[in-house]
Amino acid sequence: MKRLILLGGGHAHVHVLEALGRQPIPGCEVLLVSPFERQIYSGMLPGWISGHYTIEACGLNLPQLAQRAGVRFVHAAGETLDATGRCLTCNDGTRLEFDLLSIDTGSRSSIEAIGGAAQHALPVRPIETFIAGIEALLARCREARDQPVAIIGGGVAAVELAFAIHYRLASEGHSRVALQVIGDAGLPLDGLASSLQWKCLEMLNERGIHWHAGSRVVELTGQHAVLDDGTRIPAGHALLVTGAGAPEWPRASGLAVDGRGFIQVGRSLESVSHRGIFAAGDVAAYADARPKSGVYAVRAGPPLAANLRRAAAGETLAEWRPQRRALYLIATGDRHALGAWGPFGWWGRWVWRWKDRIDRGFMRRFGNPHVG
Secondary structure: OEEEEEEOOOHHHHHHHHHHHHOOOOOEEEEEEEOOOEEEOHHHHHHHHHOOOOOHHHEEEHHHHHHHOOOEEEEOOEEEEEOOOOEEEEOOOOEEEOOEEEEOOOOEEOOOOOEOHHHHOEEOOOHHHHHHHHHHHHHHHHHOOOOOEEEEOOOHHHHHHHHHHHHHHHHOOOOOOOEEEEOOOOOOOOOOOHHHHHHHHHHHHHOOOEEEOOOOEEEEOOOEEEEOOOOEEEOOEEEEOOOEEOOOHHHHHOOOEOOOOOEEEOOOOEEOOOOOEEEOHHHEEOOOOOOOOHHHHHHHHHHHHHHHHHHHHOOOOOOOOOOOOOEEEEEOOOOOEEEEEOOEEEEEHHHHHHHHHHHHHHHHHOOOOOOO
16 A cells, blocks of 8 residues: 655645545555644734634644544654655654655744844744744733834735734734834835735834835844844844745755755646655745745645645646736735735725635635634
C-alpha cells in the first residue's frame, strides 16, 4: 500500500481532505501531519479582533476533517525532510516514510532584517502564536494608554489589523491608544487600485491612525521603532506584519527552492526537483509567480487534490494556471470593508456583508458549527 503524507493543515489541504472524503484514493494510506489541531482562517482573524466573531468561528477542526476523510491525524510538526530518502522526521522523533508528500505548511514572519524584532515584536505568523500574543498586547494597551502601537508593514494584513485593533480598543473606551502603521510604500495597500489606496489613507486619518509612508524599520528597542534614516518613532508595542518568509527546513531537505527559500513547483504543483512531492500555499514558489495570499492557497486546493490522485495512480499530471487577478476584501473594523479587483476599488457596508457571507460560507462548507 502506498502512503501519502499531507504535511500541514493549510487552506489547500483542507480542500484535499474534502476531496478524499468524497472519494478515497484506492490502495493509499493518507496521513495529515500538523502541530495544530485547528486551522485558523486568516480572512476572519481581523473580525475576531474587532469582536465580530468568536475564535471558534474562525477555526476548522483538523482531526475531525481528517476523520471524515478517512485520514490518520498525526499531532506533530514536521522537523526535517529527506526528500531523496522519502522520509519525514517529526519534532517528537517519529519517522514517517512516504511514497507521496504534499506540503502546505504556510510561511513565517521574517524577523531577521529588523534588529530586536525577536525580543520586541509580535509576528503575525504563526497564527496560533499571534492569537495568544494579541490578547496580551491588547491587555497591556488598556493598562498603559501612553504606549503607542507600531504596526510594521503596509499591506492588506497590516491595514486590517490596524483597523481591527483601533475598533476593539475604541469600543472598550480606550480610543486614546496611539496606533501607527509603518510601510515602505507611499500609500497603504501598495499594488491595489489607487482609488482604494487613497480611500484607505483617508480612513486611517479619520481614525487617528498615523501612516508613515516610505519608511523601513531597521531596529526595535522596546520603546522606539528606528527607521533606516535614523528617525525614532515611539513604539511601546510592535506588530510585525511584513512579507512572508520561507521556513528553514526546505532548503536543507534537498528540494529545489527559489532565492528566498520557497519550494519551487511546476504548473502541476509538483516539485521541480523531486517527483511525487508537491507543495501549495505560501510555502510554494509557483511556476506562474503570484503574491503570497490565501486566495491562491484556496484556489490551489482542487487541482492539488486531483494531481495527488493522478500521482498515486501513475497517471499524467494536469497543469494549473492560477488566476492573474485576485479579489481582495479588506475589513476596516466597524462592519465596513474595502474591495479590490485589479484596477477597480469599492468600499462600504455592503462590501463587509459580501465578505462576511463569503467567509461564513467557507467555514460552513468545511463543517464549522460556530459561524451561525
